[in-house]
Amino acid sequence: MPNKNPYRPIKTEVLDVLTETPIIKTLKLKPAEQITFKTGQFIELTIPGAGEAPFTPSSRPSVTDMMEVTVMKVGKVTEKIHRVKKGETVGLRGPFGNGYPVDDFKDKEVLVVGGGCGFAPVRSLMYELFDRIGDFKKLLFRGGCKSPTEFLYKNETAEWVKRKDLDAVLTVDTDDGDKTWEGRVGLVTSILDGINFDFNTGIAIVCGPPVMMKFTTAKLLDLGFRDPNIYLSIEKNMSCGIGKCGHCRMGEYYVCKDGPVFTYDSIKNYPDIWE
Numbered sequence: 001m002p003n004k005n006p007y008r009p010i011k012t013e014v015l016d017v018l019t020e021t022p023i024i025k026t027l028k029l030k031p032a033e034q035i036t037f038k039t040g041q042f043i044e045l046t047i048p049g050a051g052e053a054p055f056t057p058s059s060r061p062s063v064t065d066m067m068e069v070t071v072m073k074v075g076k077v078t079e080k081i082h083r084v085k086k087g088e089t090v091g092l093r094g095p096f097g098n099g100y101p102v103d104d105f106k107d108k109e110v111l112v113v114g115g116g117c118g119f120a121p122v123r124s125l126m127y128e129l130f131d132r133i134g135d136f137k138k139l140l141f142r143g144g145c146k147s148p149t150e151f152l153y154k155n156e157t158a159e160w161v162k163r164k165d166l167d168a169v170l171t172v173d174t175d176d177g178d179k180t181w182e183g184r185v186g187l188v189t190s191i192l193d194g195i196n197f198d199f200n201t202g203i204a205i206v207c208g209p210p211v212m213m214k215f216t217t218a219k220l221l222d223l224g225f226r227d228p229n230i231y232l233s234i235e236k237n238m239s240c241g242i243g244k245c246g247h248c249r250m251g252e253y254y255v256c257k258d259g260p261v262f263t264y265d266s267i268k269n270y271p272d273i274w275e
């Protein structure tokens with residue numbers, strides 16, 4: 001349920017903090033008021049005295065008594081978030097944005113491609129797709145991270161590979177000599193070769209760092225995916241989150257309000273989509 005005053009952060013208890021990789025942590029949060037979100041929407045997390053930043057919940061949308069956000073340490077606010085301890089209080093605004101139009105994927109073949117910290121929104125999306133697996137003709141997942149040490153949700157995604165109702169392949173750019181790594185080695189685009197898929201009507205959802213989304217989209221187009229069937233999650237610098245301040249403007253769109261999920265078709269003519 002959306003917060004009535006979108007500028008007011010809701011007091012939120014930090015139930016737990018999990019270290020995922022050397023630079024990524026997941027916070028389990030319990031807002032004082034129930035917040036439900038659609039997969040792919042985002043929230044603004046406020047750290048008292050440090051500011052706020054947008055994050056896409058990484059947890060199952062149908063779980064409404066707590067929410068998880070997975071945060072990569074890149075700068076001032078995320079550095080402070082990484083210092084937050086279990087039991088402390090933070091603020092949370094949202095949810096904002098459109099989220100993934102999962103109903104539109106019904107009766108279609110669906111391919112999800114995740115890279116690096118893009119696994120956070122992708123995890124929430126995969127939970128939603130697993131919950132509705134009978135709705136789709138076929139579900140494929142292709143995920144890539146830099147190395148086994150930096151592989152987000154390593155144990156969980158290893159379980160996905162074993163599922164009979166999902167065709168999942170994982171890869172790392174380099175295995176750093178880690179003999180326990182059971183996935184592939186190579187860029188995420190390399191594990192898109194040879195997929196058995198209905199490229200004409202199938203849906204592809206891509207989430208990851210801009211450079212990964214750029215090359216993955218080019219690869220999907222080469223394979224025969226159609227522009228309106230490729231969904232991208234766009235990250236722009238944000239402030240208000242509700243289409244008022246103009247910080248996130250991209251052409252005719254406000255990414256916070258009209259996105260962050262866009263079809264490639266709707267944004268491909270803008271020069272700055274991969275920045």
Ligand SMILES: Cc1cc2nc3c(=O)[nH]c(=O)nc-3n(C[C@H](O)[C@H](O)[C@H](O)COP(=O)(O)OP(=O)(O)OC[C@H]3O[C@@H](n4cnc5c(N)ncnc54)[C@H](O)[C@@H]3O)c2cc1C
Pocket residue numbers: 042052053054055056057070071072073074075076077078079117120121234235236237238260
């Ligand atoms: C809709 C949306 C969802 C996001 N979801 C997640 C998520 O689930 N997990 C996660 O770790 N990160 C996510 N991000 C990115 C996250 O918001 C930024 O990493 C964070 O705002 C950086 O804040 P900072 O003060 O630590 O870094 P800063 O000190 O402000 O900057 C450090 C670096 O991060 C870049 N940056 C700063 N703000 C943003 C921003 N709003 N978006 C993109 N890059 C930014 C800067 O260009 C700079 O390179 C999301 C961003 C958006 C817009």
Ligand code: FES
Pocket residue numbers: 237238239240241242243244245246247248249254255256257
């Ligand atoms: S963040 Fe203010 S208009 Fe989008």
